[in-house]
Amino acid sequence: MTPHSAAAALALHDVSKRYGRRWALARLTYSLPAGRSLLLTGHNGSGKTTLLRMLATALSPTAGRVEVLGKDAVVHRDELRRDVALLSHASFLYEDLTAHQNLTVLARLLGHPSPKDAAEGLLGRVGLGKRSDNPVRGFSAGMRKRLAIARLLMKAPTLALLDEPFGELDPEGIREMEGIIAQLKSSGVTVVLATHLIDQGLSLCEERLHLQDGRAVLA
Numbered sequence: 434m435t436p437h438s439a440a441a442a443l444a445l446h447d448v449s450k451r452y453g454r455r456w457a458l459a460r461l462t463y464s465l466p467a468g469r470s471l472l473l474t475g476h477n478g479s480g481k482t483t484l485l486r487m488l489a490t491a492l493s494p495t496a497g498r499v500e501v502l503g504k505d506a507v508v509h510r511d512e513l514r515r516d517v518a519l520l521s522h523a524s525f526l527y528e529d530l531t532a533h534q535n536l537t538v539l540a541r542l543l544g545h546p547s548p549k550d551a552a553e554g555l556l557g558r559v560g561l562g563k564r565s566d567n568p569v570r571g572f573s574a575g576m577r578k579r580l581a582i583a584r585l586l587m588k589a590p591t592l593a594l595l596d597e598p599f600g601e602l603d604p605e606g607i608r609e610m611e612g613i614i615a616q617l618k619s620s621g622v623t624v625v626l627a628t629h630l631i632d633q634g635l636s637l638c639e640e641r642l643h644l645q646d647g648r649a650v651l652a
Contacts, residue, residue: 441500442467442592442623443488448497450483450647457483458647460497465625465640467502470618472634473627475644481627482521484644485594488625489519502591518590520598524581526569532556532580533565539587555583560609574601582613593617595626599633611637 441464450458458480465471473481486492487499490510499506501513527535533552540548556565559579564572569580578601585593595614599607607630614637617624628634635641643650 440467441465442469442502443625444500446498446500448487448494448499450480450487450492451495456647458487458494458644461644461647461649463642463649465623467623468618468621469640470614470624470626470638472631472638472641473625473644474629474631474634474641479644480647481644482596483647485519485521485596485625485627488592489517489521489594490514491519516591517594518585518588518592519594519596520581520585521596524577525584526577526580528570529568531566531568532561532572532583535569535580536583536587539584543588545587551587552583555586556580558586558613559583560606575603575606578602579606582610586613590622592623592625595624595628597628598626599628599630607633 444464445461448458448461449456473484475481483492487494487506488501490506490513493507502516504513506513527538530538533556536552536555537548540551545551553565556562559582561576561579564576569577572580582598598610602610611633614624614626626634626638
């Protein structure tokens with residue numbers, strides 16, 4: 434375990450989360466220095482997604498304290514959401530808009546000086562340049578994942594939380610995702626990556642946290 438530090442991108446202090454009678458996380462303590470990358474592993478139901486949603490401020494702990502970028506994740510929820518981006522199983526895409534329109538809407542909400550140009554550049558980066566004018570409703574699962582990745586990149590987060598980023602991607606898409614994660618890291622973004630593709634995760638991350646029944650254990 435990494436000791437707590439003032440320069441931590443995230444710090445969990447005896448954190449627990451309960452759904453009804455089930456404890457999804459149990460007394461979890463962990464710290465990740467800013468700029469480092471963390472591989473989050475564990476079987477389905479081990480607490481990975483719950484932890485990522487907590488770091489994204491979408492969930493509050495039942496007990497304990499979660500700090501993100503040096504701030505309490507409950508007290509400073511709205512402020513932190515500007516600096517944290519979550520790639521989750523839900524894509525949050527507008528079905529009836531085109532890929533380009535989806536990104537342009539987000540760029541305008543973020544106050545980007547050139548929304549259309551930013552959208553076009555990111556679509557090319559995730560391999561959707563030729564499908565930019567197609568409605569999302571007709572996209573495959575893999576294409577939706579690529580567009581969701583572009584949404585995350587548009588936000589330019591300080592902390593990127595990636596829940597199964599390789600899912601639904603073909604081998605070329607997996608390679609592109611590995612490159613995107615590497616670029617995020619090289620630009621100083623702290624990355625937390627949850628994946629069942631352990632080899633890819635180990636090649637990209639300096640640290641590893643393995644969960645079992647909501648507790649941290651040695652992998």
